[in-house]
Amino acid sequence: MxxxxxxxxxxxxxxxxxxxxxxxxxxxxxxxxxxxxxxxxxxxxxxxxxxxxxxxxxxxxxxxxxxxxxxxxxxxxxxxxxxxxxxxxxxxxxxxxxxxxxxxxxxxxxxxxxxxxxxxxxxxxxxxxxxxxxxxxxxxxxxxxxxxxxxxxxxxxxxxxxxxxxxxxxxxxxxxxxxxxxxxxxxxxxxxxILPGAAPQMAAPVEAPEVTENIAEPVNLVEAAPDNAASNAAEAAPEEPVGPPPAWTVQPGGTIGFTVGNDGQTISGSFAKWTAEILMDPDHPDSADIKVSIDMASASVGDAYQDGMLPGDEFFAVASHPTATFTAKGAEKTGTNTYRATGTLSLKGVTKPQTIRFTLTGDGATRKVAGTATIARSAFGVGNGQSSGGLAPQVKLSFAFTARQKD
CATH class of the missing domain: 1.20.950 (Fumarate Reductase Cytochrome B subunit)
Incomplete structure (x- = not known):
């Protein structure tokens, strides 16, 4: 044959x-x-x-x-x-x-x-x-x-x-x-x-949550001058808090998401692992003490090709800088249930001033929190390679969670 x-x-x-x-x-x-x-x-x-x-x-x-x-x-x-x-x-x-x-x-x-x-x-x-x-x-x-x-x-x-x-x-x-x-x-x-072993799955990417109309547009402190509310707050003497600010515990189910433009399209993602330490009296926000830590290795945009790049040096450099941290001492009330906190963001080994805006809804021992921020990624060296040429310079951050006052 x-x-x-x-x-x-x-x-x-x-x-x-x-x-x-x-x-x-x-x-x-x-x-x-x-x-x-x-x-x-x-x-x-x-x-x-x-x-x-x-x-x-x-x-x-x-x-x-x-x-x-x-x-x-x-x-x-x-x-x-x-x-x-x-x-x-x-x-x-x-x-x-x-x-x-x-x-x-x-x-x-x-x-x-x-x-x-x-x-x-x-x-x-x-x-x-x-x-x-x-x-x-x-x-x-x-x-x-x-x-x-x-x-x-x-x-x-x-x-x-x-x-x-x-x-x-x-x-x-x-x-x-x-x-x-x-x-x-x-x-x-x-x-x-050769398939990777079982490991916890990352959270699915989330779109930026809707925020109330009372929230001002996110502002980067590096790029924007203080508005009238900030000037007035600087001139006015801060109120004395009634007592130490209460501590709050973030409840399961909260989200921190991000979006960035890319050649006319939008990339949306989220962080699956993060913690928040919050001390704040909503009636006396100047005494607030806020610290949010994000596990950068938990970032995901829902696409394995792109997710594989995020931990690398071009983006988050997770090996040398596994955590990003935002801290703020004090906040200010900007409207009904709306606040602004100015602090610092430490990301990829760089620390820069950063402002977040948020709302508190509800009363008593349980409050719902939703807010936004805008981050200038180049200031932190995020997206510094050839594959990032189409990315917008600003990354919009959004967060939403429920916090319960500790006894």
Whole structure:
């Protein structure tokens, strides 16, 4: 029986094993968040490898034509359609994945196997949804074609017993007949084995919460002069508090979110881990003592590619500066239930003046807090690389939580 060329056989089993790896890894990528960043890089690297091997396989088909078909009729037509679909899958999946990465809001650099940079395709950002949908659809169709191809091979070998599979085995070796198909199983096993271990999931990104009309627009102290309320407060003698300000405990379910413009679009994210120490008498805010600490490693924008970049030196430099801290001694009332606190923000090893504005609603021992701030990211060295060129200079921060007065 005429066999495929040795090069075609090697390419066939290599691509099959790599496809099995991609399928195995693909099941889990969407649920990994930032933990899957390194795996995404591998997924992209293997995808481009499959693309290159498929192009080589196509060249080989014309250089050394495949053996003649053994089956005609509708069965032969189905087999040819499955083969054609597999080639479309092996070309389309990597290309749509490449397009997806190239049109993402934040351009994440791709290093193939950590060495060779892969340039982004010159596609408009508007193509991102199409690329993302196409990549997912092609992946599912590819899995179906992959299974049909395997089922067809098993049918020929065990039911028809026509020896078709030997055309893809270099020599009539039982050992190779077992070992080569086992590469597919190996690809599936390796894909599962390198998945990151279970870890707490990051909070989903949150949009900036709505705030009441009484809240003034967020102001960065570095960039804005004091308004009339601040001037009047400076001239007036502060009221003496009745007693020490009460302490408040933040209840579960609070959020700290952020948004930043990026080439006409908006990136929204949140911090899953943070703590707040609050001493404040709403009637005598000048005695307030506020400290908020944010775990920067818990930042997420809901996209594993982008989440993987946030801990790096270009953005938060989590390894050397794992925590951002806002502290303020005293606050001032700016309207009915509205306040402003001026303090300092320490982020990425830099400490700068910062103002936050917030409202308190409710009464008694439980208050709802909602507020905003605007942070000049460049002052803290956040977003200082090539992939940050489209980011707006101001990052809008929003927070909302419930606080209960300690007994």
């Amino acid at each position: 005429q066999r495929y060329s040795l090069v075609a056989i090697i390419l066939h089993w290599a691509i099959a094993a790599l496809l099995a790896f991609q399928i195995s890894v693909g099941w889990a990528l969407e649920d990994l968040g930032a933990r899957g960043f390194a795996l995404y890089q591998w997924h992209k690297s293997v995808g481009i490898t499959i693309l290159l091997l498929t192009l080589l396989r196509i060249v080989m088909r014309y250089w050394k034509p495949r053996p003649p078909k053994l089956e005609g009729g509708w069965q032969g037509a189905l087999a040819s359609a499955v083969h054609g679909g597999l080639y479309a899958f092996m070309l389309g999946a990597p290309l749509t994945g490449w397009a997806l990465v190239s049109t993402a809001k934040v351009k994440v650099p791709t290093l193939l196997f950590g060495v060779l940079p892969l340039p982004h395709l010159p596609l408009p950002a508007s193509a991102h949804d199409l690329a993302e949908g196409g990549h997912g659809l092609i992946a599912w169709l590819g899995i179906a074609l992959f299974l049909l191809h395997v089922a067809g091979a098993l049918r020929h070998h065990f039911l028809m017993r026509d020896g078709l599979i030997w055309r893809m085995i270099p020599g009539r070796s039982t050992l190779l007949l077992i070992a080569l198909p086992a590469l597919i199983l190996l690809g599936l096993v390796v894909g599962q084995a």
